Amino acid sequence: MPDHDTRRDAARLADSRLTDKDCERYAGMTAGLKAIQIASILTPQPAAEEEFAEREAFIKGLLGSGTDAGGRAHKLAALTSNMNRDEIKELVAPTATPPAPDPNLPTPYERARKEADRLIAKRKREILERECFGLVEFVEPAHGFDVVGGMEEVKKDLMVIAESIREGRTSRVPMGILFTGPMGTGKTFVAEAFAKECGLTTIKLKNFRSKWVGATEGNLEKILNVIRAIGQVVVIIDEGDRAFGNTDSEGDGGTSSRVIARIKEFMSDTSNRGRILFLVMTNRPDKLDVDLKRAGRLDRKIPFLYVQTPEEVELVAKALLRKNKIKTDVELATIRDGFSSKLVGYSNADIEAVILLANEDAARESGGDAAVLDHHFLRAAVDYFPSRDQELLDYMELLAVFESSSRRLLPAKYASLTPEDLDARLRHLRAIVGNRR
Numbered sequence: 314m315p316d317h318d319t320r321r322d323a324a325r326l327a328d329s330r331l332t333d334k335d336c337e338r339y340a341g342m343t344a345g346l347k348a349i350q351i352a353s354i355l356t357p358q359p360a361a362e363e364e365f366a367e368r369e370a371f372i373k374g375l376l377g378s379g380t381d382a383g384g385r386a387h388k389l390a391a392l393t394s395n396m397n398r399d400e401i402k403e404l405v406a407p408t409a410t411p412p413a414p415d416p417n418l419p420t421p422y423e424r425a426r427k428e429a430d431r432l433i434a435k436r437k438r439e440i441l442e443r444e445c446f447g448l449v450e451f452v453e454p455a456h457g458f459d460v461v462g463g464m465e466e467v468k469k470d471l472m473v474i475a476e477s478i479r480e481g482r483t484s485r486v487p488m489g490i491l492f493t494g495p496m497g498t499g500k501t502f503v504a505e506a507f508a509k510e511c512g513l514t515t516i517k518l519k520n521f522r523s524k525w526v527g528a529t530e531g532n533l534e535k536i537l538n539v540i541r542a543i544g545q546v547v548v549i550i551d552e553g554d555r556a557f558g559n560t561d562s563e564g565d566g567g568t569s570s571r572v573i574a575r576i577k578e579f580m581s582d583t584s585n586r587g588r589i590l591f592l593v594m595t596n597r598p599d600k601l602d603v604d605l606k607r608a609g610r611l612d613r614k615i616p617f618l619y620v621q622t623p624e625e626v627e628l629v630a631k632a633l634l635r636k637n638k639i640k641t642d643v644e645l646a647t648i649r650d651g652f653s654s655k656l657v658g659y660s661n662a663d664i665e666a667v668i669l670l671a672n673e674d675a676a677r678e679s680g681g682d683a684a685v686l687d688h689h690f691l692r693a694a695v696d697y698f699p700s701r702d703q704e705l706l707d708y709m710e711l712l713a714v715f716e717s718s719s720r721r722l723l724p725a726k727y728a729s730l731t732p733e734d735l736d737a738r739l740r741h742l743r744a745i746v747g748n749r750r
């Protein structure tokens with residue numbers, strides 16, 4: 314894989330019009346691509362129709378309002394396809410004042426750069442997904458933090474980490490982050506929103522268990538090389554307990570345990586610190602490989618818990634109204650008693666279900682685009698019945714509290730819990746639900 318300087322030179326060779334700044338930028342953006350791939354993307358394309366129309370308008374402006382200016386401009390536009398504006402003006406009407414460019418429109422140069430940016434992102438994705446045998450997927454989520462309700466501390470922490478990566482303050486960046494908490498608390502959702510916000514390439518190691526079984530160890534090395542070459546990258550591993558769980562009974566001649574061992578080794582390679590950030594999610598940190606939890610691999614642990622207060626329910630609910638583009642003027646705080654107070658302890662996924670139920674109710678009552686009113690929300694809150702294994706959820710919540718690397722991230726009721734209390738409660742629940750899923 315070419316290094317930064319080589320990629321910058323490849324960009325310059327591909328398109329001599331690029332400024333030094335552009336070349337630097339492309340060198341960064343194209344990390345993970347081969348020089349020949351960079352060249353093929355950046356080499357200027359033949360003039361597009363759009364450019365023709367623009368040239369024609371420019372020439373028409375030069376020719377003024379004389380008879381047949383339109384027809385002449387059309388012909389001249391075809392003949393001047395490889396000339397720049399100064400040359401065209403010199404040729405067509407050296408004494409005319411060129412039409413003033415519309416300051417609201419991007420210049421052709423800016424447009425070309427934008428198009429190149431889009432192409433690089435698209436091609437890079439295609440090339441890397443192919444070179445990674447479909448085991449790696451680029452994450453390009455629709456939503457950012459604007460639709461994540463509450464979790465202010467977590468969002469802030471994550472953004473500080475992303476900034477440290479972008480600015481190369483590597484010692485400030487954890488090797489890996491673990492999101493723990495029961496299902497439906499937003500681990501996957503926040504990870505994806507983070508991918509959108511952080512400004513870093515984000516990839517997901519796909520469907521580990523079943524897929525990697527077929528991967529040869531040679532392929533794996535190639536993939537790890539690609540990841541390293543991308544640099545400044547967030548690598549998401551969802552449902553980490555399944556990906557890295559117990560490998561004893563695999564029955565594939567040990568391939569998957571070797572693959573997993575190699576990935577673990579890669580995750581603890583400190584020379585990647587600050588350049589590759591692993592984000593692992595699980596609701597069963599107790600089943601996660603102990604090596605992985607050891608300090609030095611996933612060294613920041615963030616608890617995801619069910620909402621604890623009516624105010625938090627309202628923050629999440631408002632975010633979900635935005636996300637689902639639901640029409641309503643209801644101020645949720647005014648129906649706190651019958652609505653948000655009832656939903657305390659629900660998962661965020663449950664809260665979403667309640668809101669969607671209210672929306673359906675409104676549509677049934679007054680038609681497709683009717684706004685959702687007080688009584689729809691209140692009715693949905695009564696009607697919705699979360700099906701759940703409460704003991705298991707309690708256990709997952711306590712595990713998340715137990716793993717948390719910071720008391721600051723815990724709600725009041727846990728921040729003051731003594732380690733002995735926590736331990737006793739965990740032990741009690743483990744005895745009841747330790748083997749349930």
Ligand SMILES: Nc1ncnc2c1ncn2[C@@H]1O[C@H](COP(=O)(O)OP(=O)(O)O)[C@@H](O)[C@H]1O
Pocket residue numbers: 460461462463464494495496497498499500501502503617628629630632633661662663665
């Ligand atoms: N903080 C939040 N604000 C708004 N909606 C959320 C939030 N967290 C989760 N959700 C909603 O709940 C759904 C389930 O969350 P998800 O990330 O799948 O949970 P997990 O991965 O922890 O099981 C998401 O699709 C999202 O719509």
Ligand SMILES: [Mg+2]
Pocket residue numbers: 500501502551594
């Ligand atoms: Mg999830």
